[in-house]
Amino acid sequence: MPVCLLVRHGHSTANERGILAGWMPEVALTERGRAQAALVAERIADLTVARLVSSPLQRCRETAALIRTPDGPDVEVDDRLGECGYGEWTGRPLGELAEDPLWRRVQDDPATAAFADSTAYAGESLATMTARVVGAVRALDAEVAERAGPDALWIALSHGDPIKAVLASAAGGGVAQLQRWHVDPGSVSVVRFAGERSMVLASNVRDGGLVDLVRATAAPPDRVGEGAVGGGAG
Numbered sequence: 001m002p003v004c005l006l007v008r009h010g011h012s013t014a015n016e017r018g019i020l021a022g023w024m025p026e027v028a029l030t031e032r033g034r035a036q037a038a039l040v041a042e043r044i045a046d047l048t049v050a051r052l053v054s055s056p057l058q059r060c061r062e063t064a065a066l067i068r069t070p071d072g073p074d075v076e077v078d079d080r081l082g083e084c085g086y087g088e089w090t091g092r093p094l095g096e097l098a099e100d101p102l103w104r105r106v107q108d109d110p111a112t113a114a115f116a117d118s119t120a121y122a123g124e125s126l127a128t129m130t131a132r133v134v135g136a137v138r139a140l141d142a143e144v145a146e147r148a149g150p151d152a153l154w155i156a157l158s159h160g161d162p163i164k165a166v167l168a169s170a171a172g173g174g175v176a177q178l179q180r181w182h183v184d185p186g187s188v189s190v191v192r193f194a195g196e197r198s199m200v201l202a203s204n205v206r207d208g209g210l211v212d213l214v215r216a217t218a219a220p221p222d223r224v225g226e227g228a229v230g231g232g233a234g
Helices: 012-018 032-043 059-065 102-110 127-150 159-170 173-179 211-219
Strands: 004-006 052-055 074-078 153-157 190-192 197-205
Touching: 004 127, 032 059, 052 059, 052 127, 059 074, 059 153, 102 173, 127 153, 127 159, 127 173, 127 190, 153 159, 153 190, 159 173, 159 190, 159 197, 197 211
Parallel strands: 004 153, 052 074, 052 153
Antiparallel strands: 004 190, 190 197
């Protein structure tokens, strides 16, 4: 099955301010974020990208525009790759949220953590968000396989918690293990799906070329989705 690059948007104005952006509009990339996106563009320049799908939020769409190669596919927008619905937490300082009793549940028991609606923003549970994003990535991956073949590579451009959710799910832990993953702005993680099986090939990679990484993690056609006995050969 195809290789999926999970790219987190670059450093944003919300990151700079230390607030939880959620679905807030007009959260743009900072100069640092644009530099991070430019670095991702350099790292994927020698890869053939079959599809580039982005969250609808501005910081992701700006990142997508910067990493898209001139001869690459157009940027597609898919709401299912959007950020978690943080509801009444949206727009609030992270330092303030850390004092909220819900913070400990988000950290220690994410499978049961849910965010209440506010008048401006819908809330969502981390479990619902995980089901939404993982379902989207798997469905898009299957479409890429059908249209571009099993050796295709594509990009899903999203946010920290959604990407952590995909990684946790691909590693077999599900949303309960979401906080065991770390995903920085401008980082690239790599997953591969094969039926009900999935593999995390890399996570939170922030520099270096991707061609050798993708080549090294490609499985033989009759062994896609199977773990290499003894480990990969490199």
